[in-house]
Amino acid sequence: MRDYIELLTSTMKIDPDDYSPLTSRNRRLSFAYAVAGWLYMLRRQKNTRIQMVASIMVMLLALALQVDAVRLALLVIVITIVWMAEFLNAAVEAAVNLATTELHPMAKVGKDVAAAAVLLGVVASIIVGVLVLGPPLLFRLGLPGP
Amino acid sequence: MSAEEQPKAGNAEIDAEEEKDVLITPEGEELDLSVLGTMKIDAGKHTPTTNSSRLKSLKFAVAGLLYVLAREQSIRFASIVTVVVVLLGLWLEIPVFYWAFLTLALGSIWITECLNTAIEAAINLASSDPHPMAKIGKDVASAAALVSTIVFVIIVILILLPRIIDRLSSLSG
Numbered sequence: 101m102r103d104y105i106e107l108l109t110s111t112m113k114i115d116p117d118d119y120s121p122l123t124s125r126n127r128r129l130s131f132a133y134a135v136a137g138w139l140y141m142l143r144r145q146k147n148t149r150i151q152m153v154a155s156i157m158v159m160l161l162a163l164a165l166q167v168d169a170v171r172l173a174l175l176v177i178v179i180t181i182v183w184m185a186e187f188l189n190a191a192v193e194a195a196v197n198l199a200t201t202e203l204h205p206m207a208k209v210g211k212d213v214a215a216a217a218v219l220l221g222v223v224a225s226i227i228v229g230v231l232v233l234g235p236p237l238l239f240r241l242g243l244p245g246p
Numbered sequence: 247m248s249a250e251e252q253p254k255a256g257n258a259e260i261d262a263e264e265e266k267d268v269l270i271t272p273e274g275e276e277l278d279l280s281v282l283g284t285m286k287i288d289a290g291k292h293t294p295t296t297n298s299s300r301l302k303s304l305k306f307a308v309a310g311l312l313y314v315l316a317r318e319q320s321i322r323f324a325s326i327v328t329v330v331v332v333l334l335g336l337w338l339e340i341p342v343f344y345w346a347f348l349t350l351a352l353g354s355i356w357i358t359e360c361l362n363t364a365i366e367a368a369i370n371l372a373s374s375d376p377h378p379m380a381k382i383g384k385d386v387a388s389a390a391a392l393v394s395t396i397v398f399v400i401i402v403i404l405i406l407l408p409r410i411i412d413r414l415s416s417l418s419g
Binding site: 110111114116118119121122132133135136137139140142143144147171174177178181185188189192193194195196197198199200201202203204206207209210211212213214215216217218219220221223224225227228231232234235 | 269279280281282283284285287288289292293294295303304306307308309310311313314342343345346347349350352353354356357358360361363364365367368370371372373378379381382385386
């Protein structure tokens with residue numbers, strides 16, 4: 101039992117500042133870094149721009165179909181999940197490139213599996229999009245819904 | 247949202263830190279710490295492979311998915327859970343709308359498990375020796391997976407459990 105508690109608390113005893121060249125405890129700075137990361141994604145990653153357009157179009161479609169607030173919330177959550185997966189994928193990619201500039205099997209695993217996370221996010225968002233927007237869209241088109 | 251944020255008010259370092267807006271790398275490269283600084287960095291210069299084809303991106307993502315299905319115990323567990331939840335959902339005939347919640351909950355598990363595996367690979371790549379920061383990276387990434395599992399359990403309790411009890415009581419009664 102004591103060993104298990106020791107195991108559970110071992111990580112929080114590590115001070116990350118000992119190993120970081122720069123630490124920010126300032127909330128305003130943390131926010132600025134987050135915006136900087138976002139700007140980086142918009143400028144350097146084509147997919148993020150496509151994602152931005154797709155997100156706006158889905159929200160416009162949802163508003164045009166006048167879906168209720170709960171369904172709108174579901175769409176917002178699933179769109180956010182895809183954004184987060186995409187950003188975390190880029191972060192993992194950066195960490196892998198930082199670790200080595202040479203070709204390495206674990207670099208491939210890291211990058212491919214992070215990309216798989218984005219793919220899963222996209223699949224989940226398509227399913228949720230069809231479930232949430234499908235019935236009102238069919239109704240609007242005058243087709244029999246489920 | 248940002249779970250890593252640990253405010254320590256009244257820290258003397260803050261003021262000194264705020265004045266710093268440029269860092270110099272050991273290679274002599276300048277790092278602009280302003281909001282517009284990050285997007286000036288060209289990632290292509292720091293990677294051995296660059297890929298601009300969307301079809302290839304999809305291929306790599308599928309390759310990653312096959313890797314986790316073949317190698318990761320937790321992903322195999324997640325696939326079993328996914329199949330069980332889908333079968334339960336079909337048996338209980340839950341409304342279309344609730345499928346969206348189940349998809350979100352299951353999707354979050356898969357995504358965090360994949361990112362956890364990816365971060366683990368990146369850390370193992372960075373160093374094969376034990377290191378405190380490697381421990382933090384791996385433990386915190388798996389904490390994210392734990393959070394999504396807890397959320398999944400809550401959603402299952404909210405959506406599936408009442409219907410299971412209903413169905414079982416109507417079967418016995």
